[in-house]
Amino acid sequence: MSEKKINPMLKMGLEMGPIVAFFVAYLRMRDQSFEIAGNSYDGFIIATAGFIPLLVITTAILWKLTGKISKMQIATLVLVVVFGGLSVWLNDxxxxxxxxxxxxxxxxxxxxxxxxxxxxxxxxxxxxxxxxxxxxxxxxxxxxxxxxxxxxxxxxxxxxxxxxxxxxxxxxxxxxxxxxxxxxxxxxxxxxxxxxxxxx
Incomplete structure:
Protein backbone atom coordinates (compact mmCIF):
# COMPACT_ATOMS: atom_id res chain seq x y z
CA MET A 1 0.00 0.00 0.00
CA SER A 2 1.43 3.38 -0.98
CA GLU A 3 1.76 6.02 1.70
CA LYS A 4 -0.87 8.75 1.70
CA LYS A 5 0.43 12.30 1.89
CA ILE A 6 -0.51 14.31 4.98
CA ASN A 7 0.45 17.74 6.26
CA PRO A 8 4.19 17.59 7.16
CA MET A 9 3.63 19.57 10.36
CA LEU A 10 0.91 17.14 11.46
CA LYS A 11 3.20 14.21 10.70
CA MET A 12 6.02 15.77 12.70
CA GLY A 13 3.64 16.53 15.55
CA LEU A 14 2.48 12.92 15.71
CA GLU A 15 6.05 11.62 15.59
CA MET A 16 7.64 14.09 18.01
CA GLY A 17 4.62 14.85 20.21
CA PRO A 18 5.01 11.90 22.61
CA ILE A 19 8.72 12.67 23.14
CA VAL A 20 8.00 16.33 23.92
CA ALA A 21 5.11 15.34 26.18
CA PHE A 22 7.35 12.93 28.10
CA PHE A 23 9.98 15.63 28.55
CA VAL A 24 7.47 18.21 29.81
CA ALA A 25 5.77 15.69 32.11
CA TYR A 26 9.09 14.62 33.58
CA LEU A 27 10.17 18.22 34.26
CA ARG A 28 6.88 18.91 36.04
CA MET A 29 6.85 15.72 38.13
CA ARG A 30 10.51 14.81 38.65
CA ASP A 31 10.57 15.94 42.30
CA GLN A 32 7.20 14.43 43.19
CA SER A 33 6.17 11.03 44.50
CA PHE A 34 2.81 9.40 43.82
CA GLU A 35 1.08 6.75 45.91
CA ILE A 36 -0.87 4.33 43.70
CA ALA A 37 -2.39 1.08 44.98
CA GLY A 38 -0.09 1.12 48.00
CA ASN A 39 3.07 1.65 45.95
CA SER A 40 5.17 4.81 45.67
CA TYR A 41 6.15 5.95 42.15
CA ASP A 42 8.41 8.86 41.27
CA GLY A 43 7.75 11.35 38.49
CA PHE A 44 9.95 9.52 35.98
CA ILE A 45 7.86 6.35 36.22
CA ILE A 46 4.58 8.27 35.94
CA ALA A 47 5.87 10.15 32.87
CA THR A 48 6.91 6.82 31.36
CA ALA A 49 3.48 5.33 32.10
CA GLY A 50 1.88 8.21 30.17
CA PHE A 51 4.38 8.05 27.31
CA ILE A 52 3.61 4.43 26.40
CA PRO A 53 -0.12 4.74 25.54
CA LEU A 54 0.46 8.16 23.96
CA LEU A 55 3.02 6.67 21.57
CA VAL A 56 0.65 3.80 20.75
CA ILE A 57 -2.18 6.25 20.02
CA THR A 58 -0.10 8.63 17.86
CA THR A 59 1.41 5.71 15.92
CA ALA A 60 -2.09 4.33 15.29
CA ILE A 61 -3.27 7.77 14.11
CA LEU A 62 -0.26 8.06 11.82
CA TRP A 63 -1.00 4.63 10.38
CA LYS A 64 -4.68 5.56 9.89
CA LEU A 65 -3.83 8.83 8.12
CA THR A 66 -0.95 7.60 5.94
CA GLY A 67 -1.91 3.94 5.49
CA LYS A 68 1.65 2.95 6.35
CA ILE A 69 4.20 2.88 9.17
CA SER A 70 7.83 1.90 8.78
CA LYS A 71 9.45 -1.18 10.24
CA MET A 72 11.65 1.14 12.31
CA GLN A 73 8.55 2.74 13.84
CA ILE A 74 7.08 -0.68 14.62
CA ALA A 75 10.33 -1.86 16.24
CA THR A 76 10.55 1.34 18.28
CA LEU A 77 6.94 1.01 19.45
CA VAL A 78 7.43 -2.63 20.50
CA LEU A 79 10.59 -1.80 22.47
CA VAL A 80 8.92 1.18 24.14
CA VAL A 81 5.98 -0.98 25.22
CA VAL A 82 8.25 -3.79 26.46
CA PHE A 83 10.95 -1.78 28.25
CA GLY A 84 8.65 1.05 29.33
CA GLY A 85 6.15 -1.51 30.57
CA LEU A 86 8.84 -3.29 32.58
CA SER A 87 9.90 0.00 34.17
CA VAL A 88 6.33 0.79 35.22
CA TRP A 89 5.48 -2.76 36.30
CA LEU A 90 8.68 -3.27 38.31
CA ASN A 91 8.91 0.41 39.34
CA ASP A 92 12.46 0.48 38.02
Whole structure:
Protein backbone atom coordinates (compact mmCIF):
# COMPACT_ATOMS: atom_id res chain seq x y z
CA MET A 1 0.00 0.00 0.00
CA SER A 2 1.43 3.38 -0.98
CA GLU A 3 1.76 6.02 1.70
CA LYS A 4 -0.87 8.75 1.70
CA LYS A 5 0.43 12.30 1.89
CA ILE A 6 -0.51 14.31 4.98
CA ASN A 7 0.45 17.74 6.26
CA PRO A 8 4.19 17.59 7.16
CA MET A 9 3.63 19.57 10.36
CA LEU A 10 0.91 17.14 11.46
CA LYS A 11 3.20 14.21 10.70
CA MET A 12 6.02 15.77 12.70
CA GLY A 13 3.64 16.53 15.55
CA LEU A 14 2.48 12.92 15.71
CA GLU A 15 6.05 11.62 15.59
CA MET A 16 7.64 14.09 18.01
CA GLY A 17 4.62 14.85 20.21
CA PRO A 18 5.01 11.90 22.61
CA ILE A 19 8.72 12.67 23.14
CA VAL A 20 8.00 16.33 23.92
CA ALA A 21 5.11 15.34 26.18
CA PHE A 22 7.35 12.93 28.10
CA PHE A 23 9.98 15.63 28.55
CA VAL A 24 7.47 18.21 29.81
CA ALA A 25 5.77 15.69 32.11
CA TYR A 26 9.09 14.62 33.58
CA LEU A 27 10.17 18.22 34.26
CA ARG A 28 6.88 18.91 36.04
CA MET A 29 6.85 15.72 38.13
CA ARG A 30 10.51 14.81 38.65
CA ASP A 31 10.57 15.94 42.30
CA GLN A 32 7.20 14.43 43.19
CA SER A 33 6.17 11.03 44.50
CA PHE A 34 2.81 9.40 43.82
CA GLU A 35 1.08 6.75 45.91
CA ILE A 36 -0.87 4.33 43.70
CA ALA A 37 -2.39 1.08 44.98
CA GLY A 38 -0.09 1.12 48.00
CA ASN A 39 3.07 1.65 45.95
CA SER A 40 5.17 4.81 45.67
CA TYR A 41 6.15 5.95 42.15
CA ASP A 42 8.41 8.86 41.27
CA GLY A 43 7.75 11.35 38.49
CA PHE A 44 9.95 9.52 35.98
CA ILE A 45 7.86 6.35 36.22
CA ILE A 46 4.58 8.27 35.94
CA ALA A 47 5.87 10.15 32.87
CA THR A 48 6.91 6.82 31.36
CA ALA A 49 3.48 5.33 32.10
CA GLY A 50 1.88 8.21 30.17
CA PHE A 51 4.38 8.05 27.31
CA ILE A 52 3.61 4.43 26.40
CA PRO A 53 -0.12 4.74 25.54
CA LEU A 54 0.46 8.16 23.96
CA LEU A 55 3.02 6.67 21.57
CA VAL A 56 0.65 3.80 20.75
CA ILE A 57 -2.18 6.25 20.02
CA THR A 58 -0.10 8.63 17.86
CA THR A 59 1.41 5.71 15.92
CA ALA A 60 -2.09 4.33 15.29
CA ILE A 61 -3.27 7.77 14.11
CA LEU A 62 -0.26 8.06 11.82
CA TRP A 63 -1.00 4.63 10.38
CA LYS A 64 -4.68 5.56 9.89
CA LEU A 65 -3.83 8.83 8.12
CA THR A 66 -0.95 7.60 5.94
CA GLY A 67 -1.91 3.94 5.49
CA LYS A 68 1.65 2.95 6.35
CA ILE A 69 4.20 2.88 9.17
CA SER A 70 7.83 1.90 8.78
CA LYS A 71 9.45 -1.18 10.24
CA MET A 72 11.65 1.14 12.31
CA GLN A 73 8.55 2.74 13.84
CA ILE A 74 7.08 -0.68 14.62
CA ALA A 75 10.33 -1.86 16.24
CA THR A 76 10.55 1.34 18.28
CA LEU A 77 6.94 1.01 19.45
CA VAL A 78 7.43 -2.63 20.50
CA LEU A 79 10.59 -1.80 22.47
CA VAL A 80 8.92 1.18 24.14
CA VAL A 81 5.98 -0.98 25.22
CA VAL A 82 8.25 -3.79 26.46
CA PHE A 83 10.95 -1.78 28.25
CA GLY A 84 8.65 1.05 29.33
CA GLY A 85 6.15 -1.51 30.57
CA LEU A 86 8.84 -3.29 32.58
CA SER A 87 9.90 0.00 34.17
CA VAL A 88 6.33 0.79 35.22
CA TRP A 89 5.48 -2.76 36.30
CA LEU A 90 8.68 -3.27 38.31
CA ASN A 91 8.91 0.41 39.34
CA ASP A 92 12.46 0.48 38.02
CA UNK A 93 13.52 3.29 35.68
CA UNK A 94 16.57 1.38 34.43
CA UNK A 95 14.56 -0.64 31.91
CA UNK A 96 13.23 2.46 30.14
CA UNK A 97 16.69 4.00 30.12
CA UNK A 98 18.01 0.87 28.38
CA UNK A 99 15.41 1.19 25.63
CA UNK A 100 17.46 3.49 23.32
CA UNK A 101 20.38 1.07 23.66
CA UNK A 102 18.20 -1.80 22.49
CA UNK A 103 16.75 0.25 19.62
CA UNK A 104 20.14 1.31 18.27
CA UNK A 105 21.60 -2.16 18.74
CA UNK A 106 18.65 -3.58 16.81
CA UNK A 107 18.99 -1.08 13.97
CA UNK A 108 22.78 -1.29 13.86
CA UNK A 109 22.70 -5.09 14.04
CA UNK A 110 20.11 -5.36 11.26
CA UNK A 111 22.08 -3.04 8.98
CA UNK A 112 25.31 -4.87 9.83
CA UNK A 113 23.71 -8.23 8.99
CA UNK A 114 22.67 -6.85 5.63
CA UNK A 115 26.22 -5.66 4.97
CA UNK A 116 27.57 -9.14 5.75
CA UNK A 117 25.16 -10.45 3.12
CA UNK A 118 26.32 -7.82 0.65
CA UNK A 119 23.05 -5.86 0.86
CA UNK A 120 21.93 -2.47 2.06
CA UNK A 121 18.76 -2.86 4.10
CA UNK A 122 18.76 0.92 4.44
CA UNK A 123 18.11 1.13 0.70
CA UNK A 124 14.89 -0.88 1.09
CA UNK A 125 13.64 1.59 3.70
CA UNK A 126 14.73 4.92 2.24
CA UNK A 127 15.17 4.39 -1.50
CA UNK A 128 12.10 6.46 -2.41
CA UNK A 129 13.31 9.38 -0.30
CA UNK A 130 16.93 9.39 -1.45
CA UNK A 131 17.68 7.72 -4.81
CA UNK A 132 21.35 6.70 -4.72
CA UNK A 133 23.63 4.42 -6.66
CA UNK A 134 24.39 1.05 -5.08
CA UNK A 135 27.87 2.14 -3.97
CA UNK A 136 26.37 5.11 -2.19
CA UNK A 137 23.85 2.97 -0.34
CA UNK A 138 26.54 0.56 0.83
CA UNK A 139 28.78 3.37 2.08
CA UNK A 140 25.93 5.17 3.84
CA UNK A 141 24.73 1.92 5.41
CA UNK A 142 28.21 1.11 6.71
CA UNK A 143 28.54 4.56 8.29
CA UNK A 144 25.04 4.42 9.78
CA UNK A 145 25.74 0.98 11.25
CA UNK A 146 28.78 2.30 13.11
CA UNK A 147 26.81 5.39 14.11
CA UNK A 148 23.94 3.38 15.62
CA UNK A 149 26.35 1.14 17.55
CA UNK A 150 28.13 4.24 18.86
CA UNK A 151 24.81 5.73 20.01
CA UNK A 152 23.96 2.48 21.81
CA UNK A 153 27.28 2.60 23.66
CA UNK A 154 26.87 6.31 24.43
CA UNK A 155 23.39 5.78 25.88
CA UNK A 156 24.74 3.06 28.17
CA UNK A 157 27.50 5.36 29.38
CA UNK A 158 25.12 8.28 29.98
CA UNK A 159 22.40 6.47 31.92
CA UNK A 160 24.85 4.43 33.98
CA UNK A 161 27.11 7.33 34.98
CA UNK A 162 24.94 10.46 34.89
CA UNK A 163 21.82 11.70 36.67
CA UNK A 164 18.31 11.03 35.44
CA UNK A 165 17.98 14.71 34.52
CA UNK A 166 21.07 14.46 32.31
CA UNK A 167 19.78 11.31 30.64
CA UNK A 168 16.35 12.83 29.91
CA UNK A 169 17.96 15.87 28.26
CA UNK A 170 20.30 13.57 26.34
CA UNK A 171 17.43 11.35 25.15
CA UNK A 172 15.16 14.26 24.21
CA UNK A 173 17.66 16.55 22.54
CA UNK A 174 21.03 14.83 22.26
CA UNK A 175 19.98 11.72 20.36
CA UNK A 176 17.69 13.68 18.03
CA UNK A 177 20.42 16.25 17.31
CA UNK A 178 22.98 13.48 16.75
CA UNK A 179 20.84 11.74 14.12
CA UNK A 180 20.13 15.06 12.40
CA UNK A 181 23.82 15.99 12.45
CA UNK A 182 24.81 12.60 11.04
CA UNK A 183 22.67 12.98 7.94
CA UNK A 184 23.69 16.62 7.51
CA UNK A 185 27.33 15.52 7.36
CA UNK A 186 26.66 12.91 4.68
CA UNK A 187 26.09 15.51 1.97
CA UNK A 188 29.09 14.34 -0.06
CA UNK A 189 27.59 10.86 -0.42
CA UNK A 190 24.30 12.32 -1.66
CA UNK A 191 26.23 14.55 -4.04
CA UNK A 192 28.64 11.91 -5.39
CA UNK A 193 26.24 8.98 -5.66
CA UNK A 194 22.92 10.64 -6.47
CA UNK A 195 21.03 9.09 -9.37
CA UNK A 196 20.55 11.76 -12.01
CA UNK A 197 17.46 11.84 -14.18
CA UNK A 198 19.43 10.71 -17.20
CA UNK A 199 20.65 7.66 -15.24
CA UNK A 200 17.17 6.57 -14.29
Missing amino acids: ERFFKMKPTMIYLLFGGALGLGLLRGQSYLKFVMEEMMPLKEEGWMLLTKRLTYFFLALAALNEIIWRTQSTDTWVYFKTFGLTAAVFAFFMTQGKIFQDYAIEEEDA
